[in-house]
Amino acid sequence: MARYAMALDYKNCIDCKACEVACKEENGILLGADKQRIWVGHGEIKGEYPFLDITSNTFMPSQCQQCETAPCESVCPTHATYYDENGVVRVDSEKCILCSYCMVACPYDARYVDDRTHIVDKCNFCSDTRLVRGETTTACQATCPTKVRIFGDLDDPESEISQVLRVREYFTLKPHLGTNPKLFYLT
Amino acid sequence: MSIKEFIATIPYNRISLRDLFAFEKSPVNILIALMTLSFLVMFALGVAIYLEHGHHAYGVSRQHPWGLLIAVYIFFVVSSTGLCIVGSLGDVFGFKDYMAVSKRAIFGSIVTIISGFAVIAFEIGHPVTMVIYNVLSPGLTSAIWWMGTLYGIYLTFMVVEFVFLLRNDMRMARYVGFFGLMFGLLAHSNLGGVFGFLNARPIANGVFYPTYFILTAFITGIFITFIILGFRYKLNFTEEIKKLLTGLAKIQALLISILIFFVSWKMLTDIYDGLPGRADVALHILGSWTFWIEVVLVMIVPMVVILRNMGENLKAIFWISLSGMIGIFFMRYNLVHDAQLKPLQMLKIKEYQLAPEWIHYFPSAAEIMISLGGLGLCILLYFIGSKLFNLDADAHH
Numbered sequence: 156m157a158r159y160a161m162a163l164d165y166k167n168c169i170d171c172k173a174c175e176v177a178c179k180e181e182n183g184i185l186l187g188a189d190k191q192r193i194w195v196g197h198g199e200i201k202g203e204y205p206f207l208d209i210t211s212n213t214f215m216p217s218q219c220q221q222c223e224t225a226p227c228e229s230v231c232p233t234h235a236t237y238y239d240e241n242g243v244v245r246v247d248s249e250k251c252i253l254c255s256y257c258m259v260a261c262p263y264d265a266r267y268v269d270d271r272t273h274i275v276d277k278c279n280f281c282s283d284t285r286l287v288r289g290e291t292t293t294a295c296q297a298t299c300p301t302k303v304r305i306f307g308d309l310d311d312p313e314s315e316i317s318q319v320l321r322v323r324e325y326f327t328l329k330p331h332l333g334t335n336p337k338l339f340y341l342t
Numbered sequence: 343m344s345i346k347e348f349i350a351t352i353p354y355n356r357i358s359l360r361d362l363f364a365f366e367k368s369p370v371n372i373l374i375a376l377m378t379l380s381f382l383v384m385f386a387l388g389v390a391i392y393l394e395h396g397h398h399a400y401g402v403s404r405q406h407p408w409g410l411l412i413a414v415y416i417f418f419v420v421s422s423t424g425l426c427i428v429g430s431l432g433d434v435f436g437f438k439d440y441m442a443v444s445k446r447a448i449f450g451s452i453v454t455i456i457s458g459f460a461v462i463a464f465e466i467g468h469p470v471t472m473v474i475y476n477v478l479s480p481g482l483t484s485a486i487w488w489m490g491t492l493y494g495i496y497l498t499f500m501v502v503e504f505v506f507l508l509r510n511d512m513r514m515a516r517y518v519g520f521f522g523l524m525f526g527l528l529a530h531s532n533l534g535g536v537f538g539f540l541n542a543r544p545i546a547n548g549v550f551y552p553t554y555f556i557l558t559a560f561i562t563g564i565f566i567t568f569i570i571l572g573f574r575y576k577l578n579f580t581e582e583i584k585k586l587l588t589g590l591a592k593i594q595a596l597l598i599s600i601l602i603f604f605v606s607w608k609m610l611t612d613i614y615d616g617l618p619g620r621a622d623v624a625l626h627i628l629g630s631w632t633f634w635i636e637v638v639l640v641m642i643v644p645m646v647v648i649l650r651n652m653g654e655n656l657k658a659i660f661w662i663s664l665s666g667m668i669g670i671f672f673m674r675y676n677l678v679h680d681a682q683l684k685p686l687q688m689l690k691i692k693e694y695q696l697a698p699e700w701i702h703y704f705p706s707a708a709e710i711m712i713s714l715g716g717l718g719l720c721i722l723l724y725f726i727g728s729k730l731f732n733l734d735a736d737a738h739h
């Protein structure tokens with residue numbers, strides 16, 4: 156029993172996309188941008204040459220926010236989407252009827268149709284690949300050269316993520332929607 | 343009485359395949375027959391393409407997962423609920439003037455919802471899994487679960503009500519019809535809730551759709567009643583039917599004025615003070631031609647035509663009911679498309695995508711073929727039903 160979450164020191168991101176590749180590799184995700192579980196987004200550069208605003212050109216790694224109150228879970232007609240014992244929002248491929256309601260309801264565009272299993276899938280913090288083998292990191296975290304990602308258990312006060320969140324400021328995405336995301340962007 | 347004996351008491355006409363082709367060979371009838379036939383062929387083709395390629399045969403995408411088939415499903419179930427409301431006027435609420443159309447409308451509500459189910463079966467990826475896990479693992483917080491389950495119950499009630507109507511058992515028809523209507527309204531407002539519950543989509547979120555769906559269902563029901571009675575009487579209405587239709591036309595004028603009021607205020611509140619994700623989407627909708635088709639065909643034209651003679655010009659209202667249904671189709675299509683117009687990533691507090699763009703969607707050939715197929719199926723079932731059963735009110739009404 157844990158409460159898994161991830162903190163992102165996103166300002167360190169250099170847009171190498173190693174995490175995108177590692178995720179596809181580890182979880183056997185099909186190729187293509189519309190099949191990705193995680194992605195790195197780019198801020199639009201603001202201003203007109205030569206007065207460009209370099210702070211606007213940030214790289215923002217993103218993915219399923221592992222909401223604590225997940226809209227995708229409440230709208231699912233068959234409980235195919237569920238919270239597992241570690242607070243990770245997962246999809247049971249047996250029960251998914253491919254109604255796509257979760258895709259419409261997720262505020263973070265985090266879901267995609269997996270053409271191997273024919274269900275709507277999403278990031279599950281490598282629960283069925285790495286965590287189940289007893290590993291304690293996700294593929295994206297293990298591969299990141301600039302250590303952007305910190306994955307861990309919020310219920311363990313000694314975990315790295317708990318410590319970081321105690322001393323650093325952070326924000327979450329679209330907090331006004333009340334989804335209580337468990338992805339924390341460190342500022 | 344056992345169920346078998348009960349079923350044996352349902353009055354129906356024995357017909358052969360030949361009777362089905364024994365319609366009057368007027369140009370209009372032949373045209374409709376050919377259209378229906380080609381739609382059914384398209385249905386088979388579309389389904390074949392879908393079975394081969396899955397959702398890749400459709401124009402849907404990650405950011406626009408719901409497409410034409412969802413809109414067409416909504417179109418049919420709105421029609422069904424609407425016909426159920428019109429049918430209930432006489433049969434449940436006891437308005438004598440509307441009794442004459444009850445049986446036909448209730449039958450119409452059954453064929454339209456069956457057509458809707460036939461279309462959605464090819465949009466839901468795993469319909470069989472759905473039937474199983476809807477029962478084994480019900481998602482009680484899901485509006486789709488409620489909508490689907492309530493529509494299932496509704497269909498059962500409608501069939502039973504129709505049987506009682508055929509047997510001329512008006513007392514039982516009234517009881518069953520009442521529950522049918524209640525479940526229909528609940529199911530239908532839940533369908534509005536499927537969109538209304540979307541906190542992530544400010545343009546759809548809120549109480550508007552669940553209520554608006556009921557209103558537009560009633561409007562749709564009246565349009566279809568004009569169409570089916572227009573065909574039934576070849577526009578030469580009897581005095582009884584004239585009275586019925588004039589009454590419905592007046593109700594229609596009232597409903598459409600409420601609709602205009604609803605839609606105007608929805609647009610105004612959407613746009614007011616520019617709330618992102620809502621105001622920009624509403625302005626985009628105002629600039630799209632599909633929205634104006636809806637406004638012209640469902641609101642302006644019917645309003646003008648009905649009000650000109652206070653609902654007496656029944657032939658004209660028949661024609662604007664036909665065009666009204668085209669408008670209603672666009673209304674459904676717009677609803678589904680508009681909810682998904684805005685890319686969600688743009689709504690994040692820190693943007694990480696290039697300049698906002700609208701999400702494009704255009705239905706694929708397979709989607710269009712299956713949709714037209716739904717219409718073909720609906721016409722065919724209705725035609726068979728009109729031969730098999732006596733859908734006119736019995737003489738003593």
Ligand code: SF4
Nearest residue numbers: 219220222225227261
């Ligand atoms: S980000 Fe989307 S997919 Fe992930 S838990 Fe939240 S609602 Fe579900």
Ligand code: SF4
Nearest residue numbers: 231251252254255257
């Ligand atoms: S697509 Fe699958 S996981 Fe998503 S809401 Fe439907 S049944 Fe649930």
